[in-house]
Every structure is written in structure tokens, then in C-alpha cells.
Amino acid sequence: MILELEEVFSGASDSVGFDYVFDPGEITPAGSPAEHSSVRASGTVRANAGVVTLRGTAAFTLSGPCDRCAAPVTREYEVPLEHILSQSPEDEESDLIGAPGGKLDLDALVREDVILFIPMSFLCSEDCKGLCPVCGKDLNEGPCSCGKPVDPRLEALRALLGGDGED
Ligand SMILES: [Zn+2]
Ligand SMILES: [Zn+2]
Numbered sequence: 001m002i003l004e005l006e007e008v009f010s011g012a013s014d015s016v017g018f019d020y021v022f023d024p025g026e027i028t029p030a031g032s033p034a035e036h037s038s039v040r041a042s043g044t045v046r047a048n049a050g051v052v053t054l055r056g057t058a059a060f061t062l063s064g065p066c067d068r069c070a071a072p073v074t075r076e077y078e079v080p081l082e083h084i085l086s087q088s089p090e091d092e093e094s095d096l097i098g099a100p101g102g103k104l105d106l107d108a109l110v111r112e113d114v115i116l117f118i119p120m121s122f123l124c125s126e127d128c129k130g131l132c133p134v135c136g137k138d139l140n141e142g143p144c145s146c147g148k149p150v151d152p153r154l155e156a157l158r159a160l161l162g163g164d165g166e167d
Pocket of ligand 1: 067068069070071123124125128130
């Protein structure tokens, strides 16, 4: 939505609130099978001593398979929104968000914040152990009987370094 902020910039009004739901389009990393809900953005734009600040949150959920163990996961996210707004067109060298003519394209701003917030990997938990590459057992449920997997690249590195002193 386009937020009308002329009155906040002119001083006729102290604040303008927003609370709405929109479809942000594609927000997950390319190739990710995770599906997102619509985004609910809520907050307030307030003028304080001539500085116009937007504060709020963008809430949404992602659901899909864990990148490591493939278990189905649904996660809720709350992205903090905090920006200083300017009526002049966006200045590349400042952090100010442009609201030319007092009109702010809120969907575009929130979408950008949401994309920056989404982690590159979608995991059931940060320390998900994933699946054994040999037998496919979910290692979150306990160790499998394949023994300690040996990464050939690590072995090569160890040989190059002349061993680690254990032998
Ligand atoms: Zn997992
Ligand atoms: Zn195994």
C-alpha cells in the first residue's frame, strides 16, 4: 500500500499508523522449496523534532522441509522495521528512505526488509544434525551404525599438514 504521510511531514499530524496484510511475491532464496505466508505489516510513522521515523514489525511464516534433515518445519518470523523517512527522492549515500510528495511505497520497503531478514538456510533448528550421507538416518534421533563418516577432503588436508600429532 501507499502510505500518505503529507500531514506528518507538514506537522499537521503527529503520527500515522498502519496495520495491513499483503502478498510480498517471491521472498525466499532462489531454489528454496519453502513457502511463505502473506506478510502482516504494522507500526507507526511519527514526527519528532522534524525527523520522521517509521517503526513497526513485519510478521510472516515460512513452511517447508528442513534443508538438512527434510523434516517439515513451520517457523514464524517477526522482522523489526525501523527507518528514517525523507520527502526528497531516495539518496543513494544516506540511509534515508524516500517518500516523494509524502507518499511512501510501504510494500516495497517491507519486502526489502523481509528478504534481508530471511536466513539463507531453512533449518528445523540451528544445530540440526541432518541425515547420515551413507544410510540416510536422521541423526537428530541418535547416531547410526555407519561409524564416523570420513570426509576425503579433510583426510587430504590432514596429510598435507603432516598429520595432527596423534600418530
Ligand atoms: Zn533439520
Ligand atoms: Zn549412517
